Amino acid sequence: MWGRTLQFLPTKSLREGLLPWVIGVMLFLCTLSLTGTLAIGKGLESWSAGLTSNFSVQIVEKNAHERALQTDRALRLLHATPGIASATVLAEAEILALLSPWLGDLPINNDLPIPTLIDVTLTEGARVNTDALAERLRTTAAGAQLDDHQAWMAQILDLAGVVQLLLAGVMVMVVLSTVAIVIFGCRAGLATHQESIEIMHLMGAEDKLISKAFDARYLAHGLKGGLLGVLLAAGVLWLLADLAVKMGQGLISASMPEPSSLLWLALLPLFAALLTMLTARITVRKALLEMM
């Protein structure tokens, strides 16, 4: 891949001075998009794992006595169902707290027919046929409604999928833009060094040897830009992770990647360097073929 290199180009060229910075910005955006895609995946995974390990049962019945009877029957059924670790009736105060965003602060023992809410937790790794259980609950307690969050979770998963696709699209566009920028930079470099290349050709230099001089140069540009972009992105991610920790447990903090899982970021500068070098190599070889 490397072979003999003869560096005949000057080490500094003003036209290429900005290239590492542009590559750096591109890689910064690429890293954030990639991390965003992975974070959404991880967040949904841990979040949906939490949701599939529990569900709730509401007993909707106006008559308080009847509601209490149905609640007892539902609890007995739930406790007897294999795979269910616990089934706990939420205290009225907790239910009122959940309703307060819509109904405001209500006193306990008000006259409103508030449904009973049973929080059900599954045994780890257990699977329960929620459709069959819902049917059995309705038979046992007519006002029982099982909510396993599937309906709105499907919508959230769809939305997350679209966001992930968008981020992947951004990533692809950033990579393609980087390639285009390198091609433009490389053509400008070729124009700048046209005379040197011509002299090298006339001295008997092969295309391969000439393009290797550009390989080394653009490999360095890509590596510098890559390091710059990844360091910037790592700094931003660290700040976000810190903020998420301060915000406490939730979707954001659950989505933040572990520091150890960000080690792959170290590979991105190498990826940027190789991408830049290969783009330059192809551009230079094509341009050289047009010369005699």
Added chain:
Amino acid sequence: MISFENVGMRYGMGGEILTDISFALERRSFHFLVGASGAGKTTLLKLLYLAHRPSRGLVNFFGKDLATLERGALPRIRRRIGVVFQDFRLFEHLTAFENVALPLRLQGAKKAQVADHVEELLSWVGLDDRMHARPATLSGGEKQRVAIARAIINKPDLLVADEPTGNVDAEMSKRLMHLFVSLNKEGTTTVVATHDESLVRSVGAPVLRLEKGHIELQPGGTPVDPGY
């Protein structure tokens, strides 16, 4: 060794700059190439140092027909040709030593071998104290000698020089011509393009005279300068 037969050259859709050029350069020969500005000297030189292919005609380099040569075979032939440009075309960021070393390094010569040859040659052209100077600090004559040293470091079979005395004074011009004649005597086929008719008379070598794209070979005479 090198022959041109009915060669024509035009750039793009323009008219022919060179028309029906035919001549042969025998091994160890020395020729001047003369002609007024616009006669096609530069174009003929470019064909001679393989910067262009002709639009028509047969060109043969070292027994190989240029028309049938693939692009990949050109570097090997170019390494047998040394070129001295009127404007030197040295790499400004490299020292005299590094400029002269390039052709040897291109051929993969070992570092010690490169150092020996380059130092020896730069001494021969009188630049032993300027080896590590960059072109910007060299005089016109010194740059031209570096350019000549670069052209001959790998002992080319053909040396093509474009107005090598165009940017130097009379004394340096004479010294450079002595250099070319010595190289030719050592076996290098030489073509020197010049405007300077007195230089041609002083050496007395055959002349390829270009006029409006046509060439005429004039035999050499007795050197005016007996030093040649």
